[in-house]
Structures are given as structure tokens and as C-alpha cells.
Amino acid sequence: MPQLVRHSGIAIWAQITTALRGDIEQGLDESDWLPAEPELAARFGVNRHTLRRAVDELVTEGLVERVHGRGTRVLARGLVYGIGRDTRFTERLAASGRTARVTLLERAEIGAEGGVARRLRVAEGAPVLRLRTLRGEDNLSYALTLHFLTGAAAEAARTYEGGSLTRHLREAGGVTLDRVESLITTRLPLPEDALALRMPRNRPVLRVKGVNACRESSLVQEYAISQFRGDRIQLSVAEASWTSEDPLPD
Template identity: 40%
Template sequence: MRDASGKTPIWQAIADALRSDLAERRYGPGDKLPTEAALAERFGVNRHTVRHGISALVDEGLVRTRRGSGAYVAAPPTDYPLGRRVRFHENLIAAGRSPAKRVLLVEERSATDGEARALDLPPGDLVCAYHGLSLADGQPVALFESIFPLARLPGISAAFKATASVTEALRVAGVADYTRASTRVTAVRASATQALHLQLTEGDPLLRTSGVNVDEAGVPVEFGRTWFAGDRVTLTLEGLGV
């Protein structure tokens, strides 16, 4: 792209230089780019020109920005299959990514009406609510909330003090295996707090899934809701009614 004088615009030259940095792996997926001030110093321009160059990379999907935090190298979306046997760690390892979970909150409370219906509980029954953040290669990809019926799963809350794994916590509570009975997928916008956790901008697109897992006898043991960063995960459906 050249202007009327035949010269490459400075913002385009900055975008080209940063694109080369990414191609040569000077900055990898999830890495934060230097600040606008640092890049302005590097290229000898003002911050507005730097911002224009970065915007071009955002439009190409190479970089993402977070208000108040800066610009980050975008990672390629991770394939995440939603089959009858949904396992976070297994799915990401199969995709060649390194999985991790961060526990945000574990609480015992009364079930909401919707949770009680999903878990086939009497209204107001006690549940364990597990809130967490899922990461791939250290980058946040999803927020989740998992709801477990306390009467059916004694010890589930205590189990989450020792493990972030739902599968392991269910095993401790007596559930040797479980499968997905139903899944629903909806497109939503990120709230301010969701954007903060996922390193997004408020209003960015999310994919929200909700589903019920059952034990080997078909009894509901988990009602889960997950909010995936829309540009970091590709959901694939395998043999599910949604």
C-alpha cells in the first residue's frame, strides 16, 4: 500500500515490521507486545501512528487488544470437541495445547430454580458451585461455573480444595464415570468482569455452552455453564443433540 507520492505510509511500515517480528517468533502466541510508547520510541513516530499500525494487525487477526492492558499476539483457535465424554484436559492435550485450570471460587448455596430443574432437585436444595478459569498454553480461553448436587455427592466441596479437576473431584465423591446428556450453545457478549478474566474487551463475542452430565445410571451429577473466548476456541459437536 502506497500513498499518492508512491511511498509506503509509516503506519503500514510499522505493521509490516511487527508482522515480521511475529513471523520470526520474536513474540509468540499470547505474548504481550511492547507498549505504544516503547514502539513509538523504536520507530521514531507518535503513538497515534503506532496505534494505526497495530489496528491493521488486529483487523488481520494477528493481534488482539485489551483496553487498559495493551496488545497481545493472537493464538490460533483451539479445536474443542463437545461429545458425550467432555474432558477439558484430554481435549486440549489432543489439540497439542498445554491445559491448566485456575479455581476462582468454590461455594455451597441453594440451587436456583433453573439449576434445580437441570439437576432434577427439589427447589432450594443445596449445591456446590465451582467457578474457574480454563487456560491453554497459559492463555485464558474460557470461564466456567459447574453446579453439583450436595446430597448426591458428599465430599465434593472438600475435593475441590485438593484438585481443580472435575473428573477427579467426582471420583472422590463416588462417581467413577460420567457422560454429557445435553448441550446448548449460544453466542453472547462479554461482560466487564468476563472480559477482565479472559483478557478481552467488554462486548467481545463469547460462545456460551450449558449442559448436564449424568452418571452411569443416568442421574444428573453436574450442570455446567462455560463462556469460551470466541476467537480462541472452535467448538465441534460430536454426536450431540443441541
């Protein structure tokens, strides 16, 4: 049985969390299951309330998830997501042996305002198409994105129902979008965004604002604001090959 040190200034549940974190990092793979709570409680010589508090911390850290009626499962290690000219989410997951899930949550016609109008280089009030998508795999959520589209990209996206948006734009409208600028910041998620991402509201997200131009016409046709779960995504930034004379403000 692991040696827990009482009256050390470190809570017993925190010591158990450290021990379980070591088990995950050294011997468990994604989708493995932790032993049942009664077994873990017996292993550490604690009650189930203390054990649950320790596992709660692992859930908050994004290392495990509780599955009703099944137990506690180890989550996938963080995905390295490249931000470059031709960033492609589904292709990135496929290259790592995973299957992407991109779900369309909302589609609406809106008038461009403020930063959206400036980034798309359209007049205030000009009609744009807004999509809200959730990206992940199986029941894991990685990123929530607002897409603001104009021109040929907007026309093609009106028939989009989910899956790879990049592929849909190419197949439905002959539009290939290239990233021309990105701004990466952090922020706390809004309540509805934290709910969609299935994460605590007090954990920051990585926010990426991106401007994408049509390869065929060189016109900006998408402004996207993505919120990534920092505990599941690492952002890899490619060397810049394009310099804007009008950088994105935060």
C-alpha cells in the first residue's frame, strides 16, 4: 500500500491524487480504466469520500473522466495541433490515428459588426454567415469555434451540416482557405462555452483568432474564433510566411 504521510501539511486526498497521476503517466494508456473506487479506497486505506475527492482533481485536470455505470477512464493525451497556412483539424487527427468529430451547433445569417467587419474587410452591417462548431473525437471535446464567412465560402457553407468544413468548402464551392494571420491569447470560457466543452469555468481556454483567405482569389473570406481546451491541445505555430500590414488587435 502506498505510504501516505499524515500531518505533513499536504492533504491525504492530494497525496492520493499525486499517486494516481503517477500511475497514469507511467503505466496507463488512454481509454484504460482506473480500478473501481472500493478497490482504490482499500489500496490507500481511506474512505470513499476521500478517494472521490482525489479523483475529482484528476477529472478537473482533464486526465480522466467518469463514465456513468462504467467507472473512471483515462483520457487521451493532449493533441498537438498545428497552426499554419493550411491547418486542418480532421487531417491532423487522422495522422495520429484518431477519428475527428466536428458537430454543427448553430448556423445564422447576421450583419457584420466591429472586429468581424474589419477582419473580413466588409462594410458594417454587411451580411455574413456565422457557424458555431464543436470539434473533438468520440465523447471528448477539444475546441469550440465561431466561423464568420463571406463571399464564395459563405455560399458553400450554407449547405454544411457537420464534418470537415475545409473539405465541404472545397467540394461544394471550389474554395480553399489558407490561414494568413493568427492571434493566440487565453481567457476564461463563458458559461455556455464551458458547458459545450465539458470543462470547469475556472480553467482558461486557448483562444485563437484566425483570418483565412481564399487561395483562388486572395480575398479574405473567413474570420474564425476558436477556443481550445488547454488540457487537451498543444498549439504548434509554423514559421510565418506572410506578414500583415494590419495585425489583429486583441
